[in-house]
Amino acid sequence: MLHFSNDPHCRYNILTGEWVLVSPHRTKRPWQGKTEKTTGEKPPSYDPGCYLCPGNIRAGGHQNPNYTDTFVFTNDFAALLPDSSSSRFEKGLLRAKGERGICRVICFSPDHALTIPDMDVPDIEKVVERWQQEYLELGSLDFIHHVQIFENKGAIMGCSNPHPHGQIWAQSSIPGEVLKKTARQLHHWNHTGRSLLLDYLEQELSETERLICQNSDFVALVPFWAVWPFEALILPRRHFQHIGQMTPKEKHAFAAILKDLTQRYDQLFDTSFPYSSGIHQSPTDGLEYPEWHFHMAFYPPLLRSATVKKFMVGYEMFANPQRDITAEMAAARLREIKG
Numbered sequence: 248m249l250h251f252s253n254d255p256h257c258r259y260n261i262l263t264g265e266w267v268l269v270s271p272h273r274t275k276r277p278w279q280g281k282t283e284k285t286t287g288e289k290p291p292s293y294d295p296g297c298y299l300c301p302g303n304i305r306a307g308g309h310q311n312p313n314y315t316d317t318f319v320f321t322n323d324f325a326a327l328l329p330d331s332s333s334s335r336f337e338k339g340l341l342r343a344k345g346e347r348g349i350c351r352v353i354c355f356s357p358d359h360a361l362t363i364p365d366m367d368v369p370d371i372e373k374v375v376e377r378w379q380q381e382y383l384e385l386g387s388l389d390f391i392h393h394v395q396i397f398e399n400k401g402a403i404m405g406c407s408n409p410h411p412h413g414q415i416w417a418q419s420s421i422p423g424e425v426l427k428k429t430a431r432q433l434h435h436w437n438h439t440g441r442s443l444l445l446d447y448l449e450q451e452l453s454e455t456e457r458l459i460c461q462n463s464d465f466v467a468l469v470p471f472w473a474v475w476p477f478e479a480l481i482l483p484r485r486h487f488q489h490i491g492q493m494t495p496k497e498k499h500a501f502a503a504i505l506k507d508l509t510q511r512y513d514q515l516f517d518t519s520f521p522y523s524s525g526i527h528q529s530p531t532d533g534l535e536y537p538e539w540h541f542h543m544a545f546y547p548p549l550l551r552s553a554t555v556k557k558f559m560v561g562y563e564m565f566a567n568p569q570r571d572i573t574a575e576m577a578a579a580r581l582r583e584i585k586g
């Protein structure tokens with residue numbers, strides 16, 4: 248008999264087919280390692296030196312408009328370019344292919360001091376609207392087969408600027424994580440005729456111990472197979488493939504659950520909680536993806552305080568991801584915080 252709260256065990260990720268090692272008996276070990284510094288200082292609402300604030304000049308000399316809600320521009324240091332070569336290279340065992348794409352930056356608000364949990368729901372809804380437009384517009388381009396919407400929040404996550412913003416990388420190949428998730432969802436769809444994540448959601452709603460918060464259209468939970476200590480997954484209650492299909496009511500509910508979850512994160516360690524978040528949805532290569540169930544994942548690095556983070560090193564680099572605190576313990580902590 249396996250005791251999840253005490254026995255070392257491996258959990259299966261139904262979306263990727265990978266395993267995570269869980270070692271709950273280690274949660275009491277002492278920590279004398281690295282702690283990060285937090286300043287706790289709130290930035291000003293406008294920073295004349297910020298390249299994302301309204302009216303300011305960016306690298307390369309472009310001037311931002313005096314935008315009043317969201318603002319999207321092509322990344323001045325884009326990782327992918329629309330007109331580069333798409334030719335292939337093969338020599339012996341070496342293989343490469345040209346990759347075309349478009350990288351954009353999205354400012355969530357003109358206010359330099361805000362982050363998603365501080366924003367009002369109608370303003371977050373404008374961000375959701377903008378994500379929807381970008382996915383549809385970029386995805387309709389012939390050479391764009393996948394659109395990745397994501398946010399890196401906090402210096403600890405490599406974010407270069409506290410101004411609330413995210414990124415969109417649209418490209419001609421379908422990236423590895425999305426290919427893995429497509430395969431697992433398709434397998435379930437072909438064998439049962441049902442959505443893998445809708446079946447999973449049904450089970451989580453009945454088991455309840457990994458739920459964080461929910462509203463009329465979305466549920467936030469710590470997935471059974473979570474790798475990051477306070478990892479979360481937002482799932483829609485309705486089966487749809489991509490953000491372009493979200494109804495006005497769902498866009499509102501999505502904005503509301505984004506605020507609810509990220510407010511809980513901020514309160515957990517009384518800090519502006521860092522994370523990488525990303526939306527996973529169907530590719531845009533023109534094929535049908537009935538098996539795909541839209542979702543958003545949050546991967547936060549913090550482990551036990553505003554300054555102690557989890558490192559993905561050693562065993563994780565060479566073998567498998569590993570965690571100490573169980574998904575159930577993490578969900579209970581986040582659930583108990585008043586949203």
Ligand code: H2U
Pocket residue numbers: 298304305306307321322323324325352399405406407408414
């Ligand atoms: P991060 O903070 O997550 O690194 O995102 C900021 C992005 O903004 C980064 O990809 C871009 C960087 O290339 N950027 C511009 O496009 N113009 C600028 O003037 C500075 C930064």
